[in-house]
Amino acid sequence: MALLEIRxxxxxxxxxxxxxxxxxxxxxxxxxxxxxxxxxxxTTLFNCITGYLPSDAGTIAFRGADVTGAPPHRMSRLxxxxxxQLVSVFPRLTVLENLLVFLQQHQEESFFGRLVRSPRLRRLxxxxxxxxxxxxxxxxxxxxxxxxxxxxxxGQRKLLAFAAALMPDPELILLDEPAAAVNPTMINQMKDHIxxxxxxxxxxxxxxxNMEVVMDISQRIVVLDxxxxxxxxxxxxxxxxxDVIEAYFGR
Amino acid sequence: MGLPWIVAAAFPGxxxxxxxxxxxxxxxxSLALSYDLVVGHVGSLSLAHPAxxxxxxxxAALLATEAKWPFxxxxxxxxLAAGAAALLIGVPVFRLAEHSLAIxxxxxxxxxxxxxxxxxxxxxxxxxxxxxxxxxxAGLAITTLPAYYWLTLAAFxxxxxxxxxxxxxxxxxxxxxxxxxxxxxxxxxINPLKYRMMAFSIGAAVAGGVGALYAHYLTVxxxxxxxxxxxxxxxxxxxxxxxxxxxxxxxxAVLFTALPExxxxxxxWRLVIYGxxxxxxxxxxxxxLDALFRRRAPR
Numbered sequence: 001m002a003l004l005e006i007r008x009x010x011x012x013x014x015x016x017x018x019x020x021x022x023x024x025x026x027x028x029x030x031x032x033x034x035x036x037x038x039x040x041x042x043t044t045l046f047n048c049i050t051g052y053l054p055s056d057a058g059t060i061a062f063r064g065a066d067v068t069g070a071p072p073h074r075m076s077r078l079x080x081x082x083x084x085q086l087v088s089v090f091p092r093l094t095v096l097e098n099l100l101v102f103l104q105q106h107q108e109e110s111f112f113g114r115l116v117r118s119p120r121l122r123r124l125x126x127x128x129x130x131x132x133x134x135x136x137x138x139x140x141x142x143x144x145x146x147x148x149x150x151x152x153x154x155g156q157r158k159l160l161a162f163a164a165a166l167m168p169d170p171e172l173i174l175l176d177e178p179a180a181a182v183n184p185t186m187i188n189q190m191k192d193h194i195x196x197x198x199x200x201x202x203x204x205x206x207x208x209x210n211m212e213v214v215m216d217i218s219q220r221i222v223v224l225d226x227x228x229x230x231x232x233x234x235x236x237x238x239x240x241x242x243d244v245i246e247a248y249f250g251r
Numbered sequence: 252m253g254l255p256w257i258v259a260a261a262f263p264g265x266x267x268x269x270x271x272x273x274x275x276x277x278x279x280x281s282l283a284l285s286y287d288l289v290v291g292h293v294g295s296l297s298l299a300h301p302a303x304x305x306x307x308x309x310x311a312a313l314l315a316t317e318a319k320w321p322f323x324x325x326x327x328x329x330x331l332a333a334g335a336a337a338l339l340i341g342v343p344v345f346r347l348a349e350h351s352l353a354i355x356x357x358x359x360x361x362x363x364x365x366x367x368x369x370x371x372x373x374x375x376x377x378x379x380x381x382x383x384x385x386x387x388x389a390g391l392a393i394t395t396l397p398a399y400y401w402l403t404l405a406a407f408x409x410x411x412x413x414x415x416x417x418x419x420x421x422x423x424x425x426x427x428x429x430x431x432x433x434x435x436x437x438x439x440x441i442n443p444l445k446y447r448m449m450a451f452s453i454g455a456a457v458a459g460g461v462g463a464l465y466a467h468y469l470t471v472x473x474x475x476x477x478x479x480x481x482x483x484x485x486x487x488x489x490x491x492x493x494x495x496x497x498x499x500x501x502x503x504a505v506l507f508t509a510l511p512e513x514x515x516x517x518x519x520w521r522l523v524i525y526g527x528x529x530x531x532x533x534x535x536x537x538x539x540l541d542a543l544f545r546r547r548a549p550r
Contacts, residue, residue: 050438051437071437071442073436073437073441073442074433076438076440077440081438082438084435088434088435088438089435090427090436091431091432092430093424093427093431097424100424101424101428101441102438102440104425105425105439105440105441106420106440108421111422114420114421115417115422117416117420120420125421164439168440223445227487
C-alpha cells in the first residue's frame with residue numbers, strides 16, 4: 001500500500017483545468033520530484049493534496065485512509081508537512097517560537113491544560129524547545145533563536161520554514177521549490193538537508209525548477225504539462241523522454 | 252491604580268471624585284483587555300465589542316431589577332449571554348474576509364443598539380433601566396465607593412490574569428500564528444476559525460461581565476452606552492497604549508479615562524490639549540506608548 005495515493009485528481013479554475021485527472025502513488029521512503037513548465041499545475045496539485053484547495057474530482061488517500069477534502073490543519077496533524085513557494089514564516093514570533101508552534105498542535109488539545117500550563121505540557125514544552133534548538137543548529141540559525149523571524153534574511157527565512165516543517169516529524173514532506181531564489185551555497189545546503197531526511201526514511205515530494213537539484217537527488221520524477229501527467233520515471237529515463245523535451249523546449 | 256487611601260491622602264477633599272475615576276479606569280482597562288484579545292492577538296478588527304458589553308450590561312440590569320436575581324447570578328448570566336451571542340455571530344462573520352469582518356461586526360453592533368433602543372417593553376428603551384441595585388456578594392453589600400473600587404480592582408485582576416494566560420505560552424502562540432500568517436498556521440496544524448472563535452467569544456464574555464459591573468455601578472443603564480463611540484474609546488486605548496500589550500493597555504486606559512477628567516481644570520482648552528496629546532503620541536510613538544518603554548530594553 002502506497003503512503004500517498006492520488007487517483008484521477010482534477011481541479012478546474014473557471015473552465016481552465018489546472019490539474020487534469022492526475023494519478024500518483026508515493027511509496028514509504030521514496031523521494032519523488034514533480035516537475036513541469038510554469039503553469040503546468042504543480043503547485044495547484046500540492047495545494048489540493050494538502051487541503052488548501054478543494055479538488056473537483058478524484059480521491060486522495062494517506063496511509064490507506066481516504067482524506068479527500070480534509071482541511072489543511074487536519075492534513076498537518078495526520079503527518080503531512082509542507083513548505084510554501086513564497087517564503088513563509090510568522091514574522092512577529094521569534095525564530096524559536098516559529099518552530100515551537102509547529103509542534104504544539106500535534107501534542108495537546110486541552111484548552112484548560114494550556115491555560116494553566118499543566119505539568120505534562122511544561123515537560124512537553126521543554127522537550128519541544130530542545131528539539132527546536134537542534135533543528136535550528138542543523139540549519140545554522142542557532143544564534144538567532146530570540147530574534148523576530150521577520151528580521152531574518154530571505155535565505156534564512158527559507159531555512160527556518162524548512163526546519164519548522166520538520167518540527168512535528170511528519171511522515172510525508174512536500175517541499176515547494178526549496179532551491180528557488182537562493183544562492184548556490186544554500187542550494188547545496190538544501191540538497192544535503194533533503195538527502196539527510198531521505199536517509200532517515202522520510203518520504204519526500206518535491207516541486208523544483210532547478211534541474212540540477214532534481215536530477216541529482218530524485219529517485220523518481222513525475223512530469224506535469226497543462227495539468228496532465230505526461231511522464232513518470234527515473235531521472236535518466238526522464239532526461240531522454242521525447243515528450244518531456246517537447247514540453248520544455250517545444251517541437 | 253493607586254490604593255484608595257494614598258489617592259485620598261494626596262488629594263484631600265477630592266476622594267470621591269478620584270475613586271470614581273479609578274473605578275472607571277479599572278472597568279475600561281478590563282474592557283480594553285478583552286477587546287485586545289480579538290484585535291491585538293488574533294488580528295481581527297471586530298467592531299462588535301460594544302454590543303457584547305451592552306448585552307452583558309442589559310442582562311445583568313434586567314435580571315436584577317425585573318427578576319430580582321442576586322448580583323453573582325446576574326453577573327454569571329451576563330458573561331454567558333455575551334459569550335453565547337459571540338458564538339452565534341462569530342460563525343458567520345469569521346467566514347468574511349478581513350474588511351468585511353469590520354463591516355459585519357459593525358452591523359451587528361448597530362442592530363443590537365437599535366433593538367435595545369426600540370424594544371421598549373423589554374429593555375425600556377430610551378427610558379433607561381433605573382434603580383439597578385448595588386451588588387451584594389455573599390451577604391457583603393458593595394454600596395460605598397471604596398468598596399466598589401476594590402470590586403473593580405479584583406475584576407481587573409481577573410481580566411489581567413486571564414489575558415496573560417491566554418496570550419502567552421501555547422495558546423498565545425497559536426493566536427499569534429493565526430494573526431501573522433493564516434495559511435502557514437494551517438500548515439502547523441492550527442484551525443484558524445477555532446482560535447478566532449475562542450478569542451472572540453472569551454473576549455465577548457469578559458466584556459459582558461464588565462458590562463454587568465458597569466450597570467450595577469451606575470445603577471442606571473441607557474442604550475447610548477453601547478454606541479460606536481465606545482468602540483472609538485476602546486480603539487484609542489488600544490492603539491495609543493499599545494496593541495497586544497498588557498502594560499500598554501493599562502497605560503492607555505489610565506490616560507484616556509483619567510485625562511479628560513483631569514483636564515476639566517482648564518475647560519476652555521480641554522479638548523485642544525486632549526487632541527494635541529493624541530497627535531503627539533501618534534507622531535512620537537506610532538506603535539503606542541508601550542513601545543517607548545520597550546525601545547529602552549535591550550534587543
